[in-house]
Amino acid sequence: MAIASDILKRIGGTGLIELRRIKPGNGVRILLKLESENPTGSMKDRMALAIIEAAEADGRLKPDGAVVEYTGGSTGVSLALVCAVKGYPLDIVTSDAFAREKLLHMEALGARLHVIKSESGRMTEKLTRDMIAAAGEIAAHKGSFWADQMNNRDQLAAYHAMADEILRDTGGRVDAFVQSVGTAASLRGISESLPAQGGGTQIVAVEPAESAVLSGGPSGAHRIDGIGAGYVVPLWRPELAGRIERVSTEDAKAMTQRLAREEGLFAGTSTGANVAAALRVAQDLPPGATIVTVMCDTGMKYLSKG
Numbered sequence: 001m002a003i004a005s006d007i008l009k010r011i012g013g014t015g016l017i018e019l020r021r022i023k024p025g026n027g028v029r030i031l032l033k034l035e036s037e038n039p040t041g042s043m044k045d046r047m048a049l050a051i052i053e054a055a056e057a058d059g060r061l062k063p064d065g066a067v068v069e070y071t072g073g074s075t076g077v078s079l080a081l082v083c084a085v086k087g088y089p090l091d092i093v094t095s096d097a098f099a100r101e102k103l104l105h106m107e108a109l110g111a112r113l114h115v116i117k118s119e120s121g122r123m124t125e126k127l128t129r130d131m132i133a134a135a136g137e138i139a140a141h142k143g144s145f146w147a148d149q150m151n152n153r154d155q156l157a158a159y160h161a162m163a164d165e166i167l168r169d170t171g172g173r174v175d176a177f178v179q180s181v182g183t184a185a186s187l188r189g190i191s192e193s194l195p196a197q198g199g200g201t202q203i204v205a206v207e208p209a210e211s212a213v214l215s216g217g218p219s220g221a222h223r224i225d226g227i228g229a230g231y232v233v234p235l236w237r238p239e240l241a242g243r244i245e246r247v248s249t250e251d252a253k254a255m256t257q258r259l260a261r262e263e264g265l266f267a268g269t270s271t272g273a274n275v276a277a278a279l280r281v282a283q284d285l286p287p288g289a290t291i292v293t294v295m296c297d298t299g300m301k302y303l304s305k306g
Contacts (some may be wrong), residue, residue, distance in 0.1 A: 008085050011038055011045045012161060016169045016292070021262040022255075022275060027287030030278050033166060033294045036267065040077045040105070041298035046162060047155035047185060048078035051147050052086065054154035061145040066090070068138045069147040070131035072123070072182070072226050073102030074297055079147060080109035091144065093135045097121050098225055099302045114138070122221035123211075125230025149183050151234050159189025166292055167194070175289040178245075178278045180206040180227040180270045180296070181214060184236040191240045205241035206277040209248040214238075223249045224269045225305075226296065245277035252276060256299065266299035 004010055014037040019030045035043035055061035066089040069079055076092040083090040090111045094103060097118035107113060114134060118127050132150065139146035149155065166174060177194055179187045187205055194201040207214050208222035211230050219230045224247075249269070256272030259265040274293040282291055 006085055007039050008049055008082065011049055012158075013165065014038060016166070017265075019263060019275070022258055022279070024279055024282035026282065026285075028282040028285045028289045028291060030275070030282065031170065031290060031292045032265065032271075032275070033162070033292060036295050036298040038078075040074075040081050041300060042074040042078055043162075043186065043294065043296050044074040044078040045081065046158035047149070048075060048082045048147075050158035051149070051152055051154050052079070052082050052088075054157075055145050055147075061088070066142060066144040067147060068135050068142065068144040069093070069149065070135040071149070073098040073106075073301070074226055075147075075149055076111060077102055077105045077109070077301075080106045080111040083111070084109045091135075091138050091142070093131045093138065095127055095131060097123055097127060100304045101301045102225075105301070119221065122223060123225075123228060123230065124221050125211075125219045128229045128231070149185070150229075152185075153235070155183075155185045156189040156192070159186050160193045162186070163190040163193030166190070170290060170292065173290050174201045174292050175285055176202040176204060176278075176281050176291045178204040178206060178274055178281055178291060178293040180224075180247075180273050180277075180294075181233070181236065182227040182229065182270075184233050184240075186294070188235055188237060188240055202243065202281070203241045204243045204245060204277060204281050206245050206247055206273050208273070209246040209251075212244075212246045215244040215246060217246070223305075224252050224273055225302065226268070226270050227273070243281070245280055247273040247276045260299065265295060267295050268297045268299055268302050270296045 038045040068091040070093040208228035210222040211220040252273035
């Protein structure tokens, strides 16, 4: 490998691995995109860098400026990394509903945290909206650049690049792509590229069964970090996904444990949800088909949550 000028140059270029033991019995293969290989152990490094560099390029973020964002944790850690390297002060609005490791990681990278109390440690629509409102107030008061991940389309370019990596490493053969929905940016950005270049890729969205708003269910509380905002998020487009899978917190956690113990892959619960959904999708595909899903981040971020 070439010597990088800074840690931001190590974002992206992550590998694919085929699951060996957690796989369907019909000859369909499931490939996992190892986004845990990014510097903070999360796919959010990609979008954080894209958002900051786009704001620098068009003048929304000045050389002496500051940044603010609301986040369940991974986006905040990734922004803290980018801002530390580039020298921007960062305010993060987050909550005690999310893994403490993420909050500590953000602080270690120099972010200032504003922690909002949750309802019994659960993710709800009210919590999401309270965090967004608090971030907006800080942006207005300080004049900071607001990353605003729920609405910011600059991040889509980062996921177009991720799709290019997937197509390159699979030789263009992707029969189905499965991804959990938080802001919907990764699903949207990747799906915009896969069908156009790969031809006929089935796009499958994953959401918490307890708060299945994308598939018409009621808003509810769940414990899968990073996904399921509790309402239909602005970047979501129903036509992007031909199928939506509901996965419960219990099933996501169970699959996360299986991935660690059977595959040696230590991931977060959103990854568990992805793989649980991919196994369902596999039942409807012919032998030899290829499903790609995502290891969104490392399980090291969630040790305190069991």
